[in-house]
Amino acid sequence: MPDIRSAVLSAWEAAWDRGEVDRLDEVMTDDFVRESAASGSRTDLAGHKREILEVRAAFPDLTTTVEKLIIDGDDFAIFWSTTGTFTNDLGEVPATGTRVHTRGSNQGILRDGRIAFERVTWDQSEMLADLGVPSLRAAFDATADSIVDDLSGDFAREALKGFNRQFITGVTVVTTTDAEGRPRGLAANSYASVSLDPPLVLICVQKTSSTYPALFHSQHLGINILGTDQRDTLATFASRDPHKFASVQWHAGPKGSPLIDGSAASIEAEIKERFQAKTHTVFIARVIHADVGEAVPIVYKAGQFYDGASLTEL
């Protein structure tokens, strides 16, 4: 009869590295409970076995290393790390083919020489970095250096400004609601249509914008193309006025994003990606609702605004 220490190590390796999950029966009680320290969610032994098999299906070459196993009376702690290639989709998360490394620790209680309970603390930051996903904190931090790509460069600022001044756009107001449900928004001309199928759009927002925290945490946003009668609205939303919506009429889109009445056109979209680009975040969003009005859009070029009705066709 092996001691509990070598039994745990052997069953752990069999289950995680070879998918022999029933070996866990040797070291876990029938009423075993596994709890996530992060979410508080709990699984029983059968659920835990299913989880291991799902993870192994996504990472078929998974290998685990037990860094340290401490057993002290009925208390135990195990420190582990795992490496594997993300080969097949895991639930709704598409496979990336990336080699991923993650680590964690389980702290628990033994009963009659078997594990009766364990609480798992799992550090996802290494894994997310391997997958190219920066941590939310770093993504949110305006001062954080680029985590994934080196975006530095010393191209002449004036030359790029000159290039941008030759580019003609419309002007939008990007909107959302904050944690208290209050409408928030800012003027933005960085709108671009990404694709029609799927219906994706992008908008690029500076992290120092007062609207940014609400936008970053939102699931949805509104984009309103301003018309020539909305010159005042444009000035309001290009400012940092904390009460921008006091002076405009608006209504909520299907998911609650503020849509400004009288706009040339408005959409509501579900935020799908938040790409970090140093000082700015590029939001990619899937359109779920569109209103196209009769108002003539404002035209913006090189810091000046023009009447979209008096364009001359080439």
Ligand SMILES: Cc1cc2nc3c(=O)[nH]c(=O)nc-3n(C[C@H](O)[C@H](O)[C@H](O)COP(=O)(O)O)c2cc1C
């Ligand atoms: C024509 C125009 C286009 C703008 N485009 C953007 C943009 O694409 N992204 C951005 O972050 N700010 C853009 N701004 C600047 C913001 O509107 C401005 O910084 C505003 O004060 C932000 O308000 P907030 O800090 O209350 O969010 C633009 C301003 C103007 C006038």
